[in-house]
Amino acid sequence: MGDRLTQLQDAVDQLAQQFVSSIHYINRHHSLQLLGPNDQIRDVKPEPGQEDVDPHAPETFKASQIELAQDLITKEQQIELLISILPGLDNSEQDQERNIKELEEELKAAEAQRQKAIKEKAEIMTKLDTVIRSIRRP
Amino acid sequence: MADPDPSQTANASTYPPPPPFWQDFTPDNLARLKDLKQEQADSEGIQDASAIRLESLPRNLRNLQPPLEPADGTWRVFGETYTLANPLPPLDSEHFQRLFPPEEERDQDGKHFDRATILKRLAKSLLLNFLELVGIMSINPGAASPKITDIRDLFINFHHLINEYRPHQARESLISLMQSQLDRTRAETNAIRDVKEKVERILEGLGSLKMDYEALDGLGEKADPWAAEAETWEALMEECP
Structure with a gap:
């Protein structure tokens, strides 16, 4: 537990981390869609180093999205709180x-x-x- | 600053021993240094003896006087060069977009509410930009890189503003540290005073007791311990015929 400024900086870094993990989650677990009647989902060979898409059930995916979004908002509010209690602002x-x-x-x-x-x-x-x-x- | 005779083996070990001059800091040596400084102060007519620097000191006292600040403002420790002034590197505006007004234009009353406002604005912008990023990614992932640059700039700006505030926070911490030490000292003084007063009261109580004993002792020395009572009775007898 550092001083307030360090806490704030850590919180900002965590926010960045959350951005990345949110995108990663969506990228990894989205569902595959057919855009037209003639489309079909191809069986793409996964490139080396790239993880396979692992679709979650729509409800789970939705719930996780909501949770991630809520976490982002919470973190942002934490940051604002930390800003407003920075020592000696006045x-x-x-x-x-x-x-x-x-x-x-x-x-x-x-x-x-x-x-x-x-x-x-x-x-x-x-x-x-x-x-x-x-x-x-x- | 460098000790004249550091043995190479001592410096090469993982945990080198403290520099040998710590042995010079004996109470005797410290007292002698203080005397010397006082003499110097008296001869020069300077009030504050602690601010005096003595030029020619005996060898065993030389290390007691802290060295002067390096004249060129740099020094080396563990093979790295340090400077006295350690300014925060300014935000490189060629690589990053600067998202807040320069220092001269904000907080003109010396307070820091502007900084807090800017920080809050940046935090909100971060969220908004992330929302935009996700939107762009869902439509055209190839166009996302400018947005990512924006977010990176926001983060860098945020950290820069926070680091600018560090000296201020350091002073603020010093203030609270001093305040707590002041409180502690005062509490200690009060506790000591309380105990002192308590002891004084007990002593007073003892004192009155002691006087009684002395009175008794005084009586004991007389031949007749009941002489005082006898006198009283005699006086009474005389009054009543």
Whole structure:
């Protein structure tokens, strides 16, 4: 799982992949049609490297087509969603720089406070230590 | 940058050991470097000692100072040349059709909504072009190649726009990283403070207890532990005839 941009790029690549596989499916599983009364389906020898057409039943073919089309639409909508949630669309570069500078200052201040708190904690611990050591039975 | 005495065998192994100068980074050496820098800063009257570069350093401290940026902007690592500036190659308009306005013309307010709009438009165009491609293929497969070129251009444009956005996203990630670190530091500080206050309260409680003990101790030292009560009783007796 990468950042948003990588996700978007992956989604676009998947869309391309889907284009190819959709065409491949149609090319591979379409039915053979007679275009005229005198036509007949010839028994073509499959060329080497070319896959034979393997007609699916009309219902299956139709259903698969619909599924492929729906997948394409879904993927496209995913892409649009990813585009609209790209980080920092409403920040300009100057905004970002200012933001970073501010955060840097705040981080420094917070770190200083943390160090101070740690020091105070150490002091209170020594105090507690002496108290515990000095406890004796009345 | 290149270490003067790298043994060839070390460089030839699959997982070479770290460069030998890591051994120079001892706490003593670091402290000495800091002192030297401070001296230099004091003598030159510069406030920020960390920005100082020392020219002549003893040999064992030389590696503690990071080298300057390469003057010509290029360097070699693992036999490959790298450059400091690593710009995105512009979209080659001779081979691909450019489908979006140049950078100067969009997002003039510094925001990136135009980019998002263009990306969405490209995504929709992709679908439409694919529909057209399927249509053309079903009628005349031989005429499909211009359409395929269109789709390829769309994809290339899409990727180019995304890659243009990468620096922006990198800054954005940095911001969120800093924000989360800030939150973490603050939470830690608060937790420490809470514990501190708790301990203080306990100490206060102990303190009052201790005073009681001291009072008791004080009483114990007197010869008669009941002297105080006896006095009270005496006073009472005097008041009541």
